Each structure stands twice: as structure tokens, then as C-alpha cells.
Amino acid sequence: MVNCEVREQDGIAVVALSGDVDLESSPRVRDVLLDCVGAKRPVLVDMSRVTYIDSSGVASLVEAHQSARKTKTTFALAQVSQSAMRVLELARLDKVFIIHSSLADGLRNAG
Amino acid sequence: MVNCEVREQDGIAVVALSGDVDLESSPRVRDVLLDCVGAKRPVLVDMSRVTYIDSSGVASLVEAHQSARKTKTTFALAQVSQSAMRVLELARLDKVFIIHSSLADGLRNAG
Amino acid sequence: MAEAKKQTDKRGSSGRARLDGKRIVQIRIDSRPEALRLVRAVVGEAADLCGCSENCVRDIVIAVDEACQNVIRHAYGGRPNGEILVDIRREGDRIAFNIIDFADPVDVSKVKPRSLEELRPGGLGIHFISECMDDARFRTPPDGAGNRLWMVKRIE
Amino acid sequence: MAEAKKQTDKRGSSGRARLDGKRIVQIRIDSRPEALRLVRAVVGEAADLCGCSENCVRDIVIAVDEACQNVIRHAYGGRPNGEILVDIRREGDRIAFNIIDFADPVDVSKVKPRSLEELRPGGLGIHFISECMDDARFRTPPDGAGNRLWMVKRIE
Numbered sequence: 139m140v141n142c143e144v145r146e147q148d149g150i151a152v153v154a155l156s157g158d159v160d161l162e163s164s165p166r167v168r169d170v171l172l173d174c175v176g177a178k179r180p181v182l183v184d185m186s187r188v189t190y191i192d193s194s195g196v197a198s199l200v201e202a203h204q205s206a207r208k209t210k211t212t213f214a215l216a217q218v219s220q221s222a223m224r225v226l227e228l229a230r231l232d233k234v235f236i237i238h239s240s241l242a243d244g245l246r247n248a249g
Numbered sequence: 250m251v252n253c254e255v256r257e258q259d260g261i262a263v264v265a266l267s268g269d270v271d272l273e274s275s276p277r278v279r280d281v282l283l284d285c286v287g288a289k290r291p292v293l294v295d296m297s298r299v300t301y302i303d304s305s306g307v308a309s310l311v312e313a314h315q316s317a318r319k320t321k322t323t324f325a326l327a328q329v330s331q332s333a334m335r336v337l338e339l340a341r342l343d344k345v346f347i348i349h350s351s352l353a354d355g356l357r358n359a360g
Numbered sequence: 361m362a363e364a365k366k367q368t369d370k371r372g373s374s375g376r377a378r379l380d381g382k383r384i385v386q387i388r389i390d391s392r393p394e395a396l397r398l399v400r401a402v403v404g405e406a407a408d409l410c411g412c413s414e415n416c417v418r419d420i421v422i423a424v425d426e427a428c429q430n431v432i433r434h435a436y437g438g439r440p441n442g443e444i445l446v447d448i449r450r451e452g453d454r455i456a457f458n459i460i461d462f463a464d465p466v467d468v469s470k471v472k473p474r475s476l477e478e479l480r481p482g483g484l485g486i487h488f489i490s491e492c493m494d495d496a497r498f499r500t501p502p503d504g505a506g507n508r509l510w511m512v513k514r515i516e
Numbered sequence: 517m518a519e520a521k522k523q524t525d526k527r528g529s530s531g532r533a534r535l536d537g538k539r540i541v542q543i544r545i546d547s548r549p550e551a552l553r554l555v556r557a558v559v560g561e562a563a564d565l566c567g568c569s570e571n572c573v574r575d576i577v578i579a580v581d582e583a584c585q586n587v588i589r590h591a592y593g594g595r596p597n598g599e600i601l602v603d604i605r606r607e608g609d610r611i612a613f614n615i616i617d618f619a620d621p622v623d624v625s626k627v628k629p630r631s632l633e634e635l636r637p638g639g640l641g642i643h644f645i646s647e648c649m650d651d652a653r654f655r656t657p658p659d660g661a662g663n664r665l666w667m668v669k670r671i672e
């Protein structure tokens with residue numbers, strides 16, 4: 139139920155997530171995010187089409203964030219959908235993650 | 250769960266239905282359609298935002314169609330959503346009702 | 361709709377009619393029109409989960425909705441305090457839907473579609489069900505239940 | 517989460533814990549991650565049907581999903597063949613959600629949120645539930661069941 143599209147733009151790995159990131163689909167999201175972070179390019183996650191994200195999806199984002207910190211890679215989110223933002227706020231992560239309101243902003247700042 | 254908006258345009262009563270027309274909501278749709286037909290103006294039903302219609306909703310359309318015939322009023326549908334069209338086809342009514350692919354077409358021909 | 365072939369139904373050790381296949385989900389509602397959208401929501405998701413195409417999902421939702429409507433209007437005669445159980449199971453490459461009520465047993469010979477030649481409101485539900493499903497018939501209900509309409513659709 | 521106050525639970529004549537309120541819908545799934553979206557679909561529709569705002573619907577869906585996830589991962593330890601029953605009832609201006617499983621009784625003293633100060637993956641479910649619901653606690657399960665998590669949300 140989730141779709142992860144990875145594309146390269148200006149040397150940045152843009153991961154576009156769409157659909158529900160839940161207990162079923164979050165392991166795949168986790169793998170994709172950790173792969174991208176592991177490749178040591180900046181990673182920007184487009185969350186505009188995330189219709190739902192649960193605590194396991196948030197855990198995948200936290201893992202990727204921590205892995206990026208270790209390898210000093212940029213890991214950021216862009217245009218987070220309302221419903222995903224609610225969950226990030228509940229997790230008090232809206233102040234921890236780098237969150238850009240637009241993809242353009244993210245691309246300018248992630249490189 | 251259904252919304253019926255009636256507006257007057259070029260002497261035609263345009264009824265915009267949106268949402269699910271089902272056993273719960275079809276009595277209201279029926280009342281609105283019969284009222285409009287009773288006012289003896291041509292009636293054009295915009296079905297572009299009908300997300301679901303069941304046999305009771307179809308029955309309301311049939312009643313309005315028959316009432317319009319009796320009073321020699323025009324009763325037509327416009328831009329029928331895919332899911333509503335499937336149900337009209339199942340009922341073999343796609344060849345009985347006047348169906349316009351666009352609202353503009355309907356307005357030109359209903360007057 | 362084919363009449364119930366009671367003698368061929370499988371039964372568990374208690375004499376209870378056994379529902380075939382691997383259960384995906386079961387939903388229980390009261391016999392109220394406003395509950396139908398709860399059924400449509402879960403049935404649509406279940407069909408999608410099984411890999412049905414958009415058109416297949418649409419037809420399944422139509423058939424299950426119409427079947428539940430008939431239970432509300434005919435089996436329970438419009439009484440809102442009856443129960444309806446919709447049990448969804450996977451049977452190989454098909455999905456089976458059991459619509460179970462606790463009303464008096466229905467005279468299944470009266471459950472049939474009308475001719476569509478005649479233009480009149482109503483009388484479309486059974487026709488929709490037979491068009492949208494691959495098979496549909498009344499079968500032995502579980503103990504304590506009144507009726508069970510069993511419908512199957514090939515996943516496509 | 518408050519610990520179960522077993523002594524205050526109402527019981528029916530058979531000693532069975534009685535669920536309060538007027539039932540809106542009940543859904544039964546297996547303890548599989550892919551079934552969660554069936555639960556979200558019906559819970560979202562039910563909350564909307566009761567007149568909840570979009571934000572209220574969203575919070576309800578989050579809490580019920582997390583509660584079911586915990587049953588899958590902890591109560592059933594990841595076994596996919598357990599059953600989960602989600603019973604949704606109206607209690608005046610509130611909606612009550614009972615998440616019932618048939619696993620071994622849980623040590624409710626271990627069910628608690630962690631501090632959010634520490635940045636680490638996991639450990640958010642209980643916190644989400646308490647933030648999204650007005651009340652949530654384990655209460656006496658019905659006969660034959662293992663656990664019942666009862667959660668309520670004021671309709672707004």
C-alpha cells in the first residue's frame with residue numbers, strides 16, 4: 139500500500155513516499171531510506187502524498203535520521219502532508235527533523 | 250453523506266449531487282429531484298462528483314425521469330462519474346436517460 | 361439466484377454450517393441504512409487487499425451493498441435493530457462474501473430479478489448482484505442465524 | 517495508561533463483561549499487519565458517521581491502529597493467526613472503542629509510554645494512544661477473551 143520512488147536530482151536522492159506507511163509497509167520504507175542514506179548522498183523525503191503514517195513508519199524515519207547523523211549525511215523531509223505532520227507532532231519530532239515546506243526549498247538546502 | 254446543490258442557470262435547474270447516493274441518502278435526492286421537476290423547468294443533474302450510487306439512488310432518478318415525462322419537462326444527466334455510469338449500465342438505463350458528457354452540452358440542449 | 365442446496369453444504373461437528381476459505385475480515389452492523397457505508401468501506405479495502413482491479417472492487421462493493429440493503433428492507437422489513445454479519449473469505453483465486461442475518465428464514469423462491477424491459481423504480485438489487493458476482497445463492501446459515509447469502513467473485 | 521479496575525466493570529447475568537453504549541459496528545480481523553488498513557477504513561467511517569471533525573477522525577484512527585498493532589506485536593508476539601475484535605460503540609457524546617484479543621492476559625503494569633526526550637526508533641504507540649484519546653485503559657475482557665483495551669473519545 140505504499141509506493142517509494144527514488145530519483146536523483148542535483149546530486150540529492152529524492153524519495154517520494156505515497157500511500158499508507160504502516161506496520162505492513164514500513165519495513166520496505168526503512169530499507170529504502172537506509173539504502174539511500176548509506177549511499178552518502180543527501181536524502182530528501184517528499185511526504186506530500188503520505189496518506190497515513192504510524193509509529194512504525196516514524197521509527198523508520200528516526201532510524202534513517204540517526205544513520206545520516208552518524209555518517210554526516212543530510213536527511214530531511216519536505217512538504218509533509220497534514221496527516222503525517224500530526225503524527226510527527228505527536229512524536230515531538232517536528233522540531234527534531236529538518237522539515238522543508240517545499241521540495242524546491244529542500245533541494246536548495248540539502249545539497 | 251450526499252450533498253444536493255440546486256442552482257438556476259439559463260432557466261435550467263442544475264442539481265449537483267456529490268457523495269454517496271445510497272439507501273440512507275436517496276430519499277433526500279428523490280425529494281430534491283421531484284421538487285425540481287415539479288417546478289416545470291428543465292432539470293440537469295450534474296453527476297460528476299457522485300462517488301457511489303445504488304439501486305435506490307437509481308430508483309430516484311427513474312422516478313424523476315418518469316415524472317418529467319408526464320409533465321413534458323426535460324430531465325437529463327451530465328458528466329456521469331465512472332462509478333455511477335457502471336450502475337446505470339447495469340440497470341440498462343444508459344440508453345434510457347438523456348446523458349450529456351459535459352455540463353455545457355447539457356445546458357445547450359436542455360433548454 | 362440459485363436456490364439453496366442445503367444437502368451439499370459442509371457442516372462442522374456441531375452441525376453448524378461451516379464457512380469455506382480463509383477469513384479475511386468479518387464486520388457486524390445493525391440493520392440501519394447509515395451502516396451501509398461502513399460495509400462498503402471495509403469490503404472495498406478487503407477486495408483491494410486481495411488484488412482486485414478497480415472495476416472488480418467496484419462490482420464487489422455494489423453487490424455486497426445491495427445484498428445488505430435487501431436484508432434491511434426485506435428480511436428485517438425495515439426494523440433497525442437486527443444484526444447483519446458480513447464475512448469475507450479467500451477461496452483460492454476467489455473471494456467469498458457471506459451475508460448473514462438473524463431474521464426469519466426467507467422464501468428463497470421469491471427472491472428473483474424482474475425484467476429490465478419495464479421502466480419503473482426499484483427491483484434492481486438482485487439483478488445487480490447476479491451481474492456483479494460470479495455466483496450468488498442462499499445456503500445453510502450458521503446455527504442461530506436466519507439466512508446466509510453466499511456470493512463469490514473471481515479476483516481479477 | 518490507568519490499570520484495569522476490574523471490580524467496577526459491569527457484568528451481564530453470565531458474568532460476562534458487558535460493553536457499554538449502543539454498538540455502531542464490530543470488526544474482526546486476524547493478527548496480521550495487512551489487516552490494519554481494514555480497521556482504519558471502518559474506524560474512520562464510523563467516526564465520521566458519528567459527526568467527528570476531520571482532526572478528531574484522524575486521531576481516532578491513529579489510536580485504534582496503534583492499539584491493534586500492539587496486540588499484533590506484543591499480545592500475540594507477531595503470530596498471525598490470532599483474532600482481534602474491534603467493537604465501536606456510542607456512549608452519549610463519546611465513542612468507545614474496545615480492542616479485544618484472545619491472547620494470554622497481559623501484565624498491564626508493563627504497558628506504559630517511554631520518555632520522548634530520548635531519540636530512538638519505537639516506543640511511541642502508547643504515547644500516541646494517550647494523546648489521541650480522552651481515556652484508555654485495560655478493562656475486564658468478555659468471557660473467552662484475553663484482553664480488552666477500552667478507549668474513549670469525545671465527539672468534536
Ligand SMILES: Nc1ncnc2c1ncn2[C@@H]1O[C@H](COP(=O)(O)OP(=O)(O)O)[C@@H](O)[C@H]1O
Pocket residue numbers: 430431433434435466467470471472473474482483484485486487
Ligand atoms: N434478503 C431478502 N430477504 C427477503 N426477500 C428478499 C431478499 N432479497 C430480495 N428479496 C425479494 O426479492 C425481490 C427482488 O429484490 P431486488 O431485486 O433487490 O428489488 P427490490 O428490493 O427493489 O424489490 C424483493 O422485492 C423481495 O421480495
Ligand SMILES: Nc1ncnc2c1ncn2[C@@H]1O[C@H](COP(=O)(O)OP(=O)(O)O)[C@@H](O)[C@H]1O
Pocket residue numbers: 586587589590591622623626627628629630638639640641642643
Ligand atoms: N497489547 C499489548 N500487549 C502486551 N504488551 C503491550 C501491549 N501494548 C503495549 N505493550 C507493552 O508496552 C510497551 C510500549 O508500547 P508502545 O508505546 O506501543 O511502544 P513499542 O510497542 O514500540 O515498544 C511495549 O514495548 C510492550 O512491552
